[in-house]
Amino acid sequence: QLQLQESGPGLVKPSETLSLTCTVSGGSISSSNYYWGWIRQPPGKGLEWIGSIYYSRSQYNPSLKSRVTISVDTSKNQFSLKLSSVTAADTAVYYCAKPQQQLVGGSFDIWGQGTMVTVSS
Amino acid sequence: EIVLTQSPATLSLSPGERATLSCRASQSVSSYLAWYQQKPGQAPRLLIYDASNRATGIPARFSGSGSGTDFTLNISSLEPEDSAVYYCQQRSSWPLTFGGGTKVEIK
Numbered sequence: 001q002l003q004l005q006e007s008g009p010g011l012v013k014p015s016e017t018l019s020l021t022c023t024v025s026g027g028s029i030s031s032s033n034y035y036w037g038w039i040r041q042p043p044g045k046g047l048e049w050i051g052s053i054y055y056s057r058s059q060y061n062p063s064l065k066s067r068v069t070i071s072v073d074t075s076k077n078q079f080s081l082k083l084s085s086v087t088a089a090d091t092a093v094y095y096c097a098k099p100q101q102q103l104v105g106g107s108f109d110i111w112g113q114g115t116m117v118t119v120s121s
Numbered sequence: 122e123i124v125l126t127q128s129p130a131t132l133s134l135s136p137g138e139r140a141t142l143s144c145r146a147s148q149s150v151s152s153y154l155a156w157y158q159q160k161p162g163q164a165p166r167l168l169i170y171d172a173s174n175r176a177t178g179i180p181a182r183f184s185g186s187g188s189g190t191d192f193t194l195n196i197s198s199l200e201p202e203d204s205a206v207y208y209c210q211q212r213s214s215w216p217l218t219f220g221g222g223t224k225v226e227i228k
Contacts, residue, residue, distance in 0.1 A: 037217075047157075047165065047208055049217040059215045062122065095164055100176075105212045107155030109176060111164035 002026040004096050004112035012090075012119050018083040022096030022112060023076070030074040033102040035059065038070060038081045040092040041114075048092075052105060053079055059105065086119045093117075123147055123211050125220035133226040140196040142223045144209035149189045153213040156185055156194045159222075160205045168207075169194060201227050 008020035022036070029036070035052035042048075051060040053070040060068050069082045083090060093114040099106025124147040134140055144154065152172040157165035167176040169185035172192060182197040196203055204227045209220040 039219075046222045047159075047210075047219040049210075049219065052217070061216045099212075100167070100170055101212070105215055105217050107167055107170040107210060107212055108157075108165070109167045109170070111166075114164050 002098060002110055004098060004110060006094060006096050006112045006115040008094075008115060008117070010116060010118060012086055012117060013121050014087055014119055015085055018081070018086050018090060018117055018119070020081045020094055020096075020115065020117070021078050022080070023078050024098075025077070028074075029072060029077050029079065034099050035103075035105055036072070036079045037097045037099060037108060039095045039097055039108070040090075041095070042089075042092040050081065050083075050094075052099070054103070088119050091117065091119045122216055123150060123214060123218050125209050125211060125218055127207075127209060127220035127223050129223060130221075131224045131226065133228055134199055135228045136201060137198050140194075140199055140203070140225055142194040142196075142207055142225070144187075144192040144194070144220050146190045146192075146211060150211040150213035152188050153211055154185075154187070154192050155210045155212065156183075157208045157210065158203075158205045159208065165208060196225070199225075199227060203227065 035054045037052040038050040072079045095114045096112045097108035098110040100109040156169040159165040206222045
């Protein structure tokens, strides 16, 4: 049973870089053909797709593209999110997720539990 | 970017009633539309993918229909546990986008 788990600091200072990792268990990232994804949800608001990655191929939300980097570490079976120059507007629950479909942007059938990140000094 | 507009914003119904949720896309997404259910404090759960296919373990009272720009999620007979926010999402093109959500309240 594939599972995803987000990890990283729960508090980040304004202007700094938010860094999160998603650890995949129960399956191998290197043997899959998925665009692994990051999605966030500000408190009381809706879902926003941040970006997705398949090996070295990444796709980003244009509204965040200048600040986002998503990478994969197959040796650790993890993929990571970095969001630079954060402001209070980046305060949200951050989810990592696996798409159902391979090699394309997909609908997400497996999600991590989510991790709350607050941007505050 | 494809914009998804969901309506109504809130739906308040009694147990056993039928719920009809709408999702309209700003341009055609073919059948590449999914529906999710999210309860407070939980991650979203995939209900329907590619417009009309129920995800694994989803009860038969949930059904999806539509293609192109207009999609519907139906819950045939509401159960108390169906109280949640429902989101649509398109995977037709990058960037992936979500609708703003419909909150379903059970009276």
